[in-house]
Amino acid sequence: MATERVEAMSAVSFSKRGRRLAPPEIARLMDLALETPGLLSLAAGFTDTESLPVDSFAEIVRRVTRRDGPPEYLQYGSNQGRSGLREAIAERLAQYDGGTPDAFDPDRAVVTNGSQQALQLASDVLCDAGDIVLVERPTYFVYLDVLRGLGVEPRSIPSDPESGRLDPEAFARMLTEMRDAGDHRRIKALYLISYFSNPASRSPEVDEKEELASVLQEAGLTIPVIEDAAYRELYYESAPAASSILSLEGFAKFPKLYLGTCTKPFATGLKVGYGYCSDEEWLRRILYLKGAHDFGTANLNQAVVEEALVSGAFERHLETIRPIYHRKMRALNEGLVESGLRELGWSWTVPAGGMYLWLRAPGEMETGFDSEFCRTCLEKGVLYVPGELCYGDRPERSFVRLSFGVLSEESLREAAQRFAEAARSLAA
Numbered sequence: 001m002a003t004e005r006v007e008a009m010s011a012v013s014f015s016k017r018g019r020r021l022a023p024p025e026i027a028r029l030m031d032l033a034l035e036t037p038g039l040l041s042l043a044a045g046f047t048d049t050e051s052l053p054v055d056s057f058a059e060i061v062r063r064v065t066r067r068d069g070p071p072e073y074l075q076y077g078s079n080q081g082r083s084g085l086r087e088a089i090a091e092r093l094a095q096y097d098g099g100t101p102d103a104f105d106p107d108r109a110v111v112t113n114g115s116q117q118a119l120q121l122a123s124d125v126l127c128d129a130g131d132i133v134l135v136e137r138p139t140y141f142v143y144l145d146v147l148r149g150l151g152v153e154p155r156s157i158p159s160d161p162e163s164g165r166l167d168p169e170a171f172a173r174m175l176t177e178m179r180d181a182g183d184h185r186r187i188k189a190l191y192l193i194s195y196f197s198n199p200a201s202r203s204p205e206v207d208e209k210e211e212l213a214s215v216l217q218e219a220g221l222t223i224p225v226i227e228d229a230a231y232r233e234l235y236y237e238s239a240p241a242a243s244s245i246l247s248l249e250g251f252a253k254f255p256k257l258y259l260g261t262c263t264k265p266f267a268t269g270l271k272v273g274y275g276y277c278s279d280e281e282w283l284r285r286i287l288y289l290k291g292a293h294d295f296g297t298a299n300l301n302q303a304v305v306e307e308a309l310v311s312g313a314f315e316r317h318l319e320t321i322r323p324i325y326h327r328k329m330r331a332l333n334e335g336l337v338e339s340g341l342r343e344l345g346w347s348w349t350v351p352a353g354g355m356y357l358w359l360r361a362p363g364e365m366e367t368g369f370d371s372e373f374c375r376t377c378l379e380k381g382v383l384y385v386p387g388e389l390c391y392g393d394r395p396e397r398s399f400v401r402l403s404f405g406v407l408s409e410e411s412l413r414e415a416a417q418r419f420a421e422a423a424r425s426l427a428a
Contacts, residue, residue, distance in 0.1 A: 040415040046406035077299030081111025085306040115273030125285040138390035154392030175219040195232035196354025199401035213250030224255040235353035236326035255279035331409035335416025361398040382418040
């Protein structure tokens, strides 16, 4: 009897959230890459390793560590983030969204362990299991894993299948149907990727954003809006013209959270992101939860990023890497074109920034993990992200996302050839 009782008490009883958790799709992609010798991965959204700012980083660390006074950068920092870094973030937002240098309040910013943490915290304080978050078609598949882990249902906004633009009439009908079904009460937020989106590399224009706000208001849904701008600064030749939701009149009455990163455009290993929140109570709740998580993002990493922004090293590095990513995009794009992929019926739009190509397969060809095409690509030695992962509901099964961030131009051309060979072998 005693033995039986000990065995019963030693069993782990997981929470509802713990039971919902499943291996993230990104882990599956990484496992495939590691387990396949010679594989060229166009899946992971890693940045270019060769261009990482080693010399600049070393000089910044020297400057930070040689300052007079105690080494506060090696001590715990504040939960909300370094005041100097938040001031630099506010000034940078003003540069992109217009207005005076003091148009944005540093006290509305929170520094996080990458913008992904801000996304997790913001969603966690808003949503209960069974709630709904509206997302684009397609959207960032890692965030979909976050929502499903919370027990939240991602619901895709209707869009034009060719251009990717929001379809306002279809969106209005969708919201009416949700109201008729009683589902509108479960809608807690809208998630929008505004600049060179992951995965589709789209940047919605101002009129499209304003239409989105208008449809929501007409439906009586002045809900929190999360704008993910992780790739805003990774344009190739000219910055996107559209302002963020923080400055658009149509979103004036909405609670807003703008998410950015200080490390994807500089050095991703530092993992410093931020959120800028228009709603005082929402920000307060995010800070409460963040305090329970980590007491604050790594102070040394913040000090390095702060110095990079203030000294101009951050902007100088951006000026270096923009043409590098432009060349990489062209290498992959030209490799696909020269390999005859368009003649096989594949289609895609050449992006003006970001790190991804979003391809549509011909006809009814499926590209999911379990598809013949995916198996053939792995046999040929190339990996991609299946597009079906990027939909909140009603997944499209004929898209793929290709990332050109980490491979060399030569490897990108080779990967393009392998990808086209796989497509050609199934078209025969």
